[in-house]
Amino acid sequence: MSTPTSSVNLHDARITYDRASLAESDLTDDPLTCFHSWFQELTDAGLEEPNAMVLATADASGVVSSRTVLLKEANEHGFVFFTNLNSLKSQQLVSNPRASCTFPWYLMHRQVNIIGDVHLLSRADVEGYFHSRPRASQLGAWASEQSSVIASRAVVEGRFDDLVKQYGLTEADGTIPVPPHWGGWLIAPHSIEFWQGRPSRLHDRLRFTATSAQARTNDRGDWELQRLAP
Ligand SMILES: Cc1cc2nc3c(=O)[nH]c(=O)nc-3n(C[C@H](O)[C@H](O)[C@H](O)COP(=O)(O)O)c2cc1C
Numbered sequence: 424m425s426t427p428t429s430s431v432n433l434h435d436a437r438i439t440y441d442r443a444s445l446a447e448s449d450l451t452d453d454p455l456t457c458f459h460s461w462f463q464e465l466t467d468a469g470l471e472e473p474n475a476m477v478l479a480t481a482d483a484s485g486v487v488s489s490r491t492v493l494l495k496e497a498n499e500h501g502f503v504f505f506t507n508l509n510s511l512k513s514q515q516l517v518s519n520p521r522a523s524c525t526f527p528w529y530l531m532h533r534q535v536n537i538i539g540d541v542h543l544l545s546r547a548d549v550e551g552y553f554h555s556r557p558r559a560s561q562l563g564a565w566a567s568e569q570s571s572v573i574a575s576r577a578v579v580e581g582r583f584d585d586l587v588k589q590y591g592l593t594e595a596d597g598t599i600p601v602p603p604h605w606g607g608w609l610i611a612p613h614s615i616e617f618w619q620g621r622p623s624r625l626h627d628r629l630r631f632t633a634t635s636a637q638a639r640t641n642d643r644g645d646w647e648l649q650r651l652a653p
Pocket residue numbers: 472475488489490491492493494504505506507510511512513569570
């Protein structure tokens with residue numbers, strides 16, 4: 424394949440990754456603690472939305488897709504996000520309950536890559552989070568048939584206006600029910616890789632792999648730590 428001419432010179436677009444290093448001794452036995460520690464460092468460094476992660480899913484025949492979602496909880500059970508249950512991602516997760524997600528923490532020349540099995544959250548967990556969201560976001564979840572084709576922006580705006588009339592925008596207007604098509608997913612990780620960019624492309628890659636099912640549900644379970652070639 425010949426290289427097309429680009430108006431932007433991407434061949435020379437590179438920087439030196441020299442913000443930090445990552446040694447085995449920098450990590451604890453528990454990948455969740457390490458995740459929280461890096462998360463805090465990115466927050467302190469001023470990264471906007473460090474909880475934004477790129478989520479990859481695939482259908483049963485192997486067709487892949489990816490998009491950004493917001494991490495809403497990271498605990499000993501796994502990594503939680505919320506979404507529309509009829510969306511492309513949810514359809515793929517129903518037919519193939521595995522996912523990968525990447526936290527693109529470029530501000531510190533870092534990424535965290537997670538691979539795991541996926542479980543639908545209980546309605547009780549979904550209710551709790553839904554009602555903690557701003558009221559307009561709750562109505563937005565009702566207004567949008569996420570991932571479906573719509574004729575124009577006016578379709579969702581019209582629906583939203585109708586919902587504001589129906590439910591109101593203040594707490595005094597009463598509780599907004601959780602849409603049946605809205606829910607959350609838990610990624611129970613079996614692999615968590617911490618990647619730190621280094622000069623000359625000699626990056627540090629340290630990967631935790633769950634060596635028992637218990638490791639996925641108990642932060643004192645067994646994880647094997649291995650260094651990967653960059
Ligand atoms: C920073 C950012 C955060 C987002 N957070 C979410 C989220 O938490 N849940 C969600 O359903 N979509 C979120 N989106 C929108 C998704 O990227 C995507 O457009 C939507 O979920 C539909 O994806 P799908 O059609 O592949 O299922 C976010 C987008 C961005 C850029």
